[in-house]
Amino acid sequence: MRQHAVNQHDYRRNQVEPRKARVDILSRVGDCLVAPRETNHADNKQNQRDPEVGLLPPAHAGGIIPCGRYTWVMTPPQTAHWLMQPAPDRDVVISGRVRLARNLVHYPFPHRASEAQLHAIAQTLRDALRAAGLNREVELSRLSLQDRARLVGARVISPALLPELPHRWALMDETGGVVAVINEEDHLRLQITCAGWQPQVLSESLLAWERALNRMPLSWARSPKLGYLAASPVNLGSGLRLGLLMHLMGLQRARQITRWLEALQALGCHTRGLYGEGSLAFEGYVQISLLGRRDPLDELLARLRGTLRTLIDAEREARIAIGRDALEEEWQELQATLRHSESLSLGTTLRALAVYRMRAMLDYHDARRDFADALLFEAAVYPPPEPEHAAKERADWLRRRLGTAGTA
Known part of the structure; x- marks a missing residue:
């Protein structure tokens, strides 16, 4: 046989x-394999760099x-x-x-x-x-x-x-x-x-x-x-x-x-x-x-x-070695971007989830950590080029989901 x-x-x-x-x-x-962290938080610049993939609401x-x-x-x-x-x-x-x-x-x-x-x-x-x-x-x-x-x-x-x-x-x-x-x-x-x-x-x-x-x-x-x-x-x-x-x-x-x-x-x-x-x-x-x-x-x-x-x-x-004050400052910048931007790039979105997750772990807050992981698994991943509406829906989705969880 x-x-x-x-x-x-x-x-x-x-x-x-x-x-x-x-x-x-x-x-x-x-x-490169490990992408460097963004130093410029301007969302419009991010959108020019990685427009292919979307994180969309469920x-x-x-x-x-x-x-x-x-x-x-x-x-x-x-x-x-x-x-x-x-x-x-x-x-x-x-x-x-x-x-x-x-x-x-x-x-x-x-x-x-x-x-x-x-x-x-x-x-x-x-x-x-x-x-x-x-x-x-x-x-x-x-x-x-x-x-x-x-x-x-x-x-x-x-x-x-x-x-x-x-x-x-x-x-x-x-x-x-x-x-x-x-x-x-x-x-x-x-x-x-x-x-x-x-x-x-x-x-x-x-x-x-x-x-x-x-x-x-x-x-x-x-x-x-x-x-x-x-x-x-x-x-x-x-x-x-x-x-x-x-x-x-x-x-x-x-x-x-x-x-x-x-x-x-x-x-x-x-x-x-x-x-x-x-x-x-x-x-x-x-x-x-x-x-x-x-x-x-x-x-x-x-x-x-x-x-x-x-x-x-x-x-x-x-x-x-991650400075809590610097992490909080970064989180405030990301929140400001999220409040005022009509669209979000993939890079900014992943960075927001990573910072949210790290803040939760430094606070020993397992529920918020698990929530960040759940958001990671909710993301819609498109073939490039992603649909035109994806960046806007990504911003709406992340605002809504983080808003329901509280962002303190």
Whole structure:
């Protein structure tokens, strides 16, 4: 059976051509991995620098998009319900995620499949995943661009699914902590997310879902020599990727973040901005990921654990040097910009959320910190160039949301 799977998935014939560079979500924020903090707070200047991406207010807030007999509830609190759970190291590690990539035998990868084949893949996987408990689903082509952009911001789908493509689906459990995306780069991308740094939770959840996938009446494309096959050669093997979303604002403002990212890269980690490949780290928001290749998750966690603990301690120490008076002055300037500007750039918005979050942590105010993280996951992320109305809606959204929470 395994050899038959390899024959059906002739890897040399289906080898992926060099992919076009993914959308550079923050392409004009800066020219290096870690963008410098703005010294000029004039919003009109910011708008000239990074007009591509929008952070928009929640579309269809409280609405339900029907999809057959299943529904997808679009309200952000339910989309990121897992984010509100208490977790260790939440001040530095916003979330941890593990992702599995799988492909079915007898079908080409999505970028080579016909529409009929994509439909068959989607139907097969939807039936199996619903039986496994992922009962909230939506066909992405039925959503507006704005709704798809919100799912990118919530890290439910990647920017690759922003275009309106047929037979692309997303399914999730009731908490939003387990998401399955169908017909993205691979037939199935299953991701498990939790708040903070909880390696044991990730490990146990992954083991349960690996067993669930293996119990399904499906044949996964796998080679005895290469492991699980994937559309991208870098994902061959276990199909596993471990990722962390971190806030390293202290190290960035102390100008120490670059050497830490280089140390992580020496361990084999990939460092990216908020929105994955092609995006930049900004105001200390950075993603760190580690590919499994042939290694199980426990080995990935062991490789990362010591360095990550040292990094968390270094970030906390660096925050001590952040002057509270200077931070308050910066916050007052941002509030003035928010009150008087009709539009906001992405850079100014992320900076406002980062400063709001840092003030909350210096005050040991966990609720305000978690609220800042929730706002980060509410943001709508568009392909460049973003719609003309996005900058104005971004300003209205942030004024309204920060106003309801209080900004003292």
